[in-house]
Amino acid sequence: MHSFRYHQGQLFAENVPLQSLAEKHGTPLYVYSKATITGHFTRLDASLARLNHLICYAVKANSNIAVLSTIAKLGGGFDIVSAGELYRVIKAGGDPAKCTFAGVGKTRDEIEYALKQGIYCFNAESEAELHYINQVAGELGMKAPVAVRVNPNVDAKTHAKITTGKSENKFGIDFDQILDVYARAAANCPNLVIKGLQMHIGSQLTNVDPFLEAVQKVIPLVTEVKKKHGIEFFSIGGGIGINYKQSLDSGDAAWWQENAEVHPLTVQAYAEAVVPHLEPLGLRILCEPGRFMVGNAGVMLTRVLYEKRGAAKVFKIVDAGMNDLIRPTLYEGWHQIVPLKQPADATVEKVDVVGPICESGDFLAQNREIPLVKEGEYLAVLSAGAYGFTMASNYNTRPMPAEILVDGDKATVVRERQTLEDVLKGEHLA
Ligand code: LLP
Secondary structure, eight states, X not given: OOOEEEEXXXXXXXXXXXXXXXXXXXXXXXXXXXXXXXXXXXXXXXXXXXXXXXXXXXXXXXXXXXXXXXXXXXXXXXXXSSHHHHHHHHHTTOOGGGEEEOOSOOOHHHHHHHHHHTOSEEEEOSHHHHHHHHHHHHHTTOOEEEEEEEEOOOOOOSOGGGBOOSTTSSSSEEGGGHHHHHHHHHHHXXXXXXXXXXXXXXXXXXXXXXXXXXXXXXXXXHHHHHHHHOOXXXXXXXXXXXXXXXXXXXXXXXXXXXXXXXXOOOHHHHHHHHHHHHGGGOSEEEEOOSHHHHGXXXXXXXXXXXXXXXXXXXXXXXSOOTTTOOHHHHHOOOOOEEESBOOSSOOEEEEEEEOSSSSTTOEEEEEEEEEOOOTTOEEEEOSOSSSSGGGOOOGGGOOOOEEEEEETTEEEEEEOOOOHHHHHTTOOOO
């Protein structure tokens, strides 16, 4: 589901024509739809209703404080991976007591900050980390809530760079070691309170089978850990994939019906598969969706600067580069690209949409048939709400784009475009 539609010949986000935003605020520009985020949260929340559950939105997907505040107001918690993300959550009005802290390399400063803010739980990824959290908590005279992340060695069948649940990935502790690790932590770490068990097998999963396989594999372990250590929660991680090829007219409902076999992972299918296995555990169930919540709630707008007709290809050179959206080149990520002005006919042309960065990997699409667009016209790169702005950089000394949140008729600048002064801030001549 999303709220981007053509209406009267123009692409809208909710009730706001995107062309007006591009003209007013310049490009590249990220635009998010609040209604879409709310819709996704509500749908997932409803599909987990039978469980005592908490949705801990994975902040890394989109960490703008206006997005976080939207989720906090819906009652969401947050999965954070740094002190910086926790700081953002707090600035956005989120509740630290609904925050889980993931990641393999938490530093002392981060552990201290999170302890002092009263987070819900640290999800530890190694025995060394458990010991360190125990030590830091002891020095502060505090008790640290912890869970251990299990690596279930299940193949998520997604892109290699976003698979996390195989033994060769750096994440979590091997399935076979988990019970011993809990036992040693209980015996030797007096400043830890063992609260749960966590797993996360990967991102952009478009099939329910790996989720089901992982849940079924880990449930006996959860039951055992519950019996021995009295845990209160099991986190099943994030990873729900989104549809990167959705229809602009009718949201994704029609697409799902037509393509159910190739892309069966609706949130309903996900919940129907896992909830019956989770319910008998009698535990609080956490899930950590990032992309599902915000991916299809955002677009990146860009302007066509030049067209170059070469011997081998037609290049549309646009003003957004891999520094603004790195997914196409880093993960072979496929993002639909459409003109802001609804095309008059179905004529398409095969082009490469490339950015201004001095690298051949700087493209948004290759060999892609898109409607005819002229220099000066605008394009929208769809499904850019997750891992778009958060992975942007200042490479080539390009200021980071602005971000806008649309809510009905209202469009708010929720992050200003960087100036060159912003980009150079903190640099000094030696
Ligand atoms: N929980 C943990 C422990 C994670 O590591 C992640 C994502 C999530 C939850 C949220 O996963 P999601 O629901 O968004 O799939 N930059 C990549 C994705 C990296 C995902 C990293 N971890 C991309 O653009 O595809």
